[in-house]
Amino acid sequence: VIKCAIFAIGSELLEGSLVDTNTAWLARRLAKRGVYVSMGRLLPDDKDTIMESFKEAAEKCDFVLTTGGLGPTFDDITAEVSAEAAGMKTEFYQPAWDNVVDRLSVYKIKLKESHKRQAFLPEKSHKFPNKRGTALGFAVENNGCTFISMPGIPYEMYHMFEQYVMPYIEERFELTEKHELDLRFANVPESDVDEAILEVGVPQEVECIINVSRGECFVKLRSFNDAVMKDFANKVRGKLEQYFMSYNKEDMQYLIVDLLKSKGIKLAVAESCTGGMIGSAITEIAGSSAAFLGGYITYSNEMKEMMLGVKKETMVEHGAVSEETCTEMLMGVSEKTGAECAIAVTGVAGPDGGTKDKPVGTVVIGVKCGNSVKIEKKFFRGDRETIRIRTMKMAFTELIHLLRAGT
């Protein structure tokens, strides 16, 4: 197995002011090609610490990927340390400088002396173009371990990795595709999943990871043997059929947009406690306009009345968080937009606003697909963000059930 280390470099990561998402992004892509990520580290902008990790990785891994520390500022030292760890120096590299000059002229940023730093790269290194920013990537050989460095800005790194770094890795290492299958379950206790898996028994050739996140449970299978993995997946699914959602590993809204598109129908939303989160999640999908019309963010009671025609009396009598109000929101958004499918949610996301009858976490979720309507009151534990996300996911779960029932 090819082993790899991933270092996210930058003191801000160890100081907590920035969450490192690059490591997960890279690890995902490497896992698919059968690479085992054995080390994942956050490293401060400190020469000795980075050097020590490079040296440890050189002994344990086939290659190292670093992100960050290639910028023009004084604390960006990845190029120097990578070179030094491999017993080399940095040198001025004209094409890197040309890239900086070009890029800054496009961005209309004036050149500074400090930008020169970005043109000093390890000698004898392989260079990777950066089509989206100033800092080039590079690969340094060190006794059978390759140190590969990329910029830390995700948008730049993604492109460089996919276009240049991954092909470079593929050329140098014998990679084998690792098959992947994710089973997505909704509203199932983790221990039921665990029990089902133990009963079926995980085949030796299959890796199985269980992952619970805000109302969803993922069983992630990885194997070089596709047939054995699929057989195992079918058996696990068989034991948990009533909770099974999809083999889709993308977020649920992708499944919804696919279902809507395949039926040629459209969705509209009416959001109170989620405040636009549901619409935002759907429209993060490129091409979602084929399945999504839009919606109403009715955060206040006046807006529920004005935008959706919810009756004042309904809200006074039953409250803004009630089956009755949710039903009127759902009917309102359906009638106004003419969408075949609709979602309406209203709830107490907290931390304030809870009452004895309706504590923080009380939400009402309505979904409609053609003539089928489901209104459900739920109670979610968690902080404000968790309650909002679980509300959204429950709405998606229910809509998927309706969309499937309708076929």
Add this chain to the structure above:
Amino acid sequence: VIKCAIFAIGSELLEGSLVDTNTAWLARRLAKRGVYVSMGRLLPDDKDTIMESFKEAAEKCDFVLTTGGLGPTFDDITAEVSAEAAGMKTEFYQPAWDNVVDRLSVYKIKLKESHKRQAFLPEKSHKFPNKRGTALGFAVENNGCTFISMPGIPYEMYHMFEQYVMPYIEERFELTEKHELDLRFANVPESDVDEAILEVGVPQEVECIINVSRGECFVKLRSFNDAVMKDFANKVRGKLEQYFMSYNKEDMQYLIVDLLKSKGIKLAVAESCTGGMIGSAITEIAGSSAAFLGGYITYSNEMKEMMLGVKKETMVEHGAVSEETCTEMLMGVSEKTGAECAIAVTGVAGPDGGTKDKPVGTVVIGVKCGNSVKIEKKFFRGDRETIRIRTMKMAFTELIHLLRAGT
């Protein structure tokens, strides 16, 4: 300086299917108390690897914080490894079992044999209650280094850390408050910031981190000497006054909600390419209902017409992404909702839908505050997510300018 290591435990983290946010959250809180996080690691559910990191940390750090690996499933091994690294065993701990039983009965989940695992904790360890889940936390002493383990589910960990773990750390180590000041700049080139900082000169007692993210630049200052740090901050701000937004380190919408509340006025939004993201960002703030009415997600042209009264001719003649359409959206949402402040955005988020005239990344942003209106066409580089986020941030930036000008 007290040194700490943070280990996020779970193979899913090194496989990229989950992003570790716990480390950043913990690091943030420790940094404020002057603790230096010298190691940050993602560790697989592998005994040898975790053991090795515990042993290394024992030599280099005063304490270790781990998150994850305390669940009931077969791959949860943190308790065993923590005990073994300190030369101990685990033992059945009745109150931990009682907590599991109580919790599961509240959640109406039936007890399984596998749940017993969560009651085996390192002998002689200090225990931390878990008021939000089944797994207790614990602290093991090992020759002057304390191994502290907490659950990986953020909602559970946050509460345990703040209520029990941080007080435990404060009792055992002499911590000193580290002062923090974050300067937030909008739309400034990083190299200008770097130059300003070098010109002023960073005092030896002040740590200075520059962080660029989608149109914003943060200068993060940390020091045990508050006066020296504030003096430095003022000088840097003086050099970059036209880009300066706030000392607020929270996201811009927090500043907006504060400004709106202090003026006693309200905001409504009309979102096309952001699809609800702006509303969602504002309503993530508890109590935002005092400043936010709601809005319209007008993802399709029909919805722009139906919901906001944008004229069909305007969209035909100038396009849906135009100053003209944006102006009508802005006026529409203001009139319909009666809000004093409004935001309207429309754009091409891509990856498809771009034209020669209006390539992907073209957006029009409109903000209104009382009688002041600003409509601006912008072009943002980046992927779909980046374009949507930059659109939102630019709208927030412009609204902040208007809100401030109005005082």
